[in-house]
Structures are given as structure tokens and as C-alpha cells.
Amino acid sequence: MSEQAEKSSFWRAEVNYFRLALGFFTRIPMGRTVQYQPEFMHTCTRYFALIGWLLALLLVALVHLATPIWGSTVAIALMMVASVLLTGALHEDGLADTCDGFWGGLTAERKIDIMKDSRIGTYGSCSLILALTLKFVLLQSLAQSEMLYLAIVLAYPLSRAMALTHVQDLPYVSGLGTVKKNKSDPLARPVSHKHLLFVIATGGIAALALPVSTILILALGVLLVRYLLRFIMQKNIGGFTGDVLGAAQQVQELSIYLILLAMVGSNS
Known part of the structure; x- marks a missing residue:
């Protein structure tokens, strides 16, 4: 195979992985020509x-178009509705299920159930x-602090990147409440360091628009939240599930908004 053909094959594969991720993590159509294999799901993360x-x-564009017509309050409400529709409430569902399980059960098995x-x-x-x-x-x-757009393009990718990091050092927990370290599900297996670095880099790149001091505080904040969540997961069920990762994304997103707003207040 020629070098040009190899490059073309590489990019076709990468586009296919992206489309798989799009179909799995959102309700946006990924197209009928996408190729699926179980192992591809591990790579597409x-x-x-x-x-x-x-x-x-997409949400920033919606807010930008809606604000002149209805004002920022309605625009933000519409953005939140659109966010839930675009993702199918995937992460919100994980948050609700996790809270029900963690606080409604006495044993790990019962929590999972x-x-x-x-x-x-x-x-x-x-x-x-x-x-x-x-x-x-938040x-x-x-929006009142003129930080809304930056907050969205930072929180949405970074919260997802931080949620994925829990796969690296926690075992997947089965539906019976038992730990399966060699889980066959490709989404439940740790990724390579190169893979993880790419996820974190693409997740946090918008932070470069912030002052260095804010970047450092933000990094410290998301890491503290990450290890607090890890402790809660370990204590309650001894690992993670898909629902728990969804909850982690929601908590990290809110934490990023809180950190940014705190920094705006301290600099005013």
C-alpha cells in the first residue's frame, strides 16, 4: 500500500471512530455507512x-442567535433544553441513577441494583x-460576567475528559455488584497513555484563553473534584459503572462553572 493510500485509510478510520463516538454519546445521527465492531468502541473514546x-x-451558536431575540435568560434555558435533547439526557440519567443508588442502598450489590x-x-x-x-x-x-461562551467551550469538553479518567484507575463493576477487572466491554477498559493525553489535551485546550493563575487554579480544582469523586465511587461500589461516569461528568461541569465564576469575582 502506498503512503498516500495509508494516510487515506488512516483518516477514514479516524472519521469512523468519531462518528461512532457521536452516535454513542449523543442523539446526533452518525450516518448509515459507519462501520461498527466492539473493539472500535474502545478506540472511539x-x-x-x-x-x-x-x-x-452548537449550544454557543444557539445562545448567540437566541439572546438578541429573547434575552439571555430565555436563551440559556433554551440552551439547556437543547443540550438535553442532543445528548438524550445521557449524563443527567447517570447522575440521577447514581444518587438513587449511592444513597438508597446499604450494600454495593443493592446500590448497583x-x-x-x-x-x-x-x-x-x-x-x-x-x-x-x-x-x-451559574x-x-x-453571562452577566461575559464569560458564558468561554465557560461552555471549556466545561463541556473538559468535564467529559475528566470523567473518562476514572476508567484508568478504577475497576468496572458488574450488574451483580462484583468487580470485573478484565471486563470484556471495550468501553470499560483503560486506555493507553497517548490516548488519555489526547483526550485531556482536547478537553482542556480552551483553558489557554484564561490567565495562567486561573489555569492553575482550574487544574487544581478539577483534580480535587476528580479524586473526591473517585473516593466516593470506591467507597460506595468499589469501582465505576456507566451511570457513575455520567454523574462524574455532570459534577465536573458544575465545578468548572463554579471555579470560573469564583475567579471572575476575585478579579473584579
Whole structure:
């Protein structure tokens, strides 16, 4: 195979991985010609943060178009609705299930069992209401501080990148509450260091628009949240599930908004 043919084959494969990630992590159609193999799902996670970028850019465009017509309050509400529709509430569902399980069960097995129940309980309902309310208030405050667009393009990719890091040092927990370190599910296996570095770099690149001091505080903040979440996961179920990673993304997103808003306040 010629060098040109090899490059063409490489890029076709990468586009296919991106489309798989798009179809798995969002409700955006990935097209009928996409090629699927179970092992491809492990590779496509490298584009998790880039999916966050795509979502962020779409939502920024929506806010930009809606604000002159209805004002920032309505524009942000529409953005949140669009975000849920674009992702199919994938991460919000994970947050609700995780809260129901972690606070509704006494043993790891029972927590996992509750998390897999399609019905939502009191803890899940409260977590969704509080999280969405807090997100709306934070985005409103960031808009008033003229930080909304930057906050979105930073929080959406970076929160997804940080959620993926839990796969590296926690075991996947099965539906029976048992740990499976050699889980066959490709999405549950650790990725290579190069793979992880790409995810983190694409997830956090928007931070370069911030002052160096803010970047350092942001990095410290997301790492502290990351290890706090890891401790909670380990304590409750001894590892992670897909629901827990969704919850981690939501918590990290809110944490990034809080950190940015705190830095704006301290510099005013």
C-alpha cells in the first residue's frame, strides 16, 4: 500500500471512530455507512472530549442567535433544553441513577441494583432538580460576567475528559455488584497513555484563553473534584459503572462553572 493510500485509510478510520463516538454519546445521527465492531468502541473514546466541543459550539451558536431575540435568560434555558435533547439526557440519567443508588442502598450489590432500575427515586429527582437549577443560575451569572461562551467551550469538553479518567484507575463493576477487572466491554477498559493525553489535551485546550493563575487554579480544582469523586465511587461500589461516569461528568461541569465564576469575582 502506498503512503498516500495509508494516510487515506488512516483518516477514514479516524472519521469512523468519531462518528461512532457521536452516535454513542449523543442523539446526533452518525450516518448509515459507519462501520461498527466492539473493539472500535474502545478506540472511539479518544473523541469523547471532541464530542463535547461539538456540543459546546452548537449550544454557543444557539445562545448567540437566541439572546438578541429573547434575552439571555430565555436563551440559556433554551440552551439547556437543547443540550438535553442532543445528548438524550445521557449524563443527567447517570447522575440521577447514581444518587438513587449511592444513597438508597446499604450494600454495593443493592446500590448497583437500584442504579439499574429504570424508575427514578427521591434522591435521583432531587439531584436532577438541584443540578439543573444550579447550572441555570451559574450560566446566568457567567453571562452577566461575559464569560458564558468561554465557560461552555471549556466545561463541556473538559468535564467529559475528566470523567473518562476514572476508567484508568478504577475497576468496572458488574450488574451483580462484583468487580470485573478484565471486563470484556471495550468501553470499560483503560486506555493507553497517548490516548488519555489526547483526550485531556482536547478537553482542556480552551483553558489557554484564561490567565495562567486561573489555569492553575482550574487544574487544581478539577483534580480535587476528580479524586473526591473517585473516593466516593470506591467507597460506595468499589469501582465505576456507566451511570457513575455520567454523574462524574455532570459534577465536573458544575465545578468548572463554579471555579470560573469564583475567579471572575476575585478579579473584579
